[in-house]
Amino acid sequence: MGQRRVLVVDDDPDIRALLVSLLSEDGYDARSARDGRDALEVLDTWTADVVVLDLMMPVMDGWTFAERMRERWNIPIVVLSAATDVKRHGSRLGAADVMPKPFDIETLLPCIARVARGSAA
16 A cells, blocks of 8 residues: 555644645655645645635635535545534535544544545545
8 A cells, every 4th residue: 555645624824734744754645735725725636635615714724625525526535623613524525524623632643543534445
């Protein structure tokens, strides 16, 4: 099996940089997008195995992104959000897992690994 690919979609540049750095150190091919529209453009040229998705973003929010992404790709989502009732929102999106913000990196990385393993074809 090759290197797993993770797309981090979050409007917070510090969170994007932190997660891409940690995921890269952990052996993933990780990229980031600042909003849903940017993420769809990334997916047009680079296929992810997992999307780590914030819900509340400008330009295109996570809910709209998930709907549009699913029209073209079947990529598991890990919701990472400070939205109220994040578990309910994750369930509505069919997310593979949900992690509320603020998050614990020691919990998030194993969650991403489990979802990435489950996405193996």
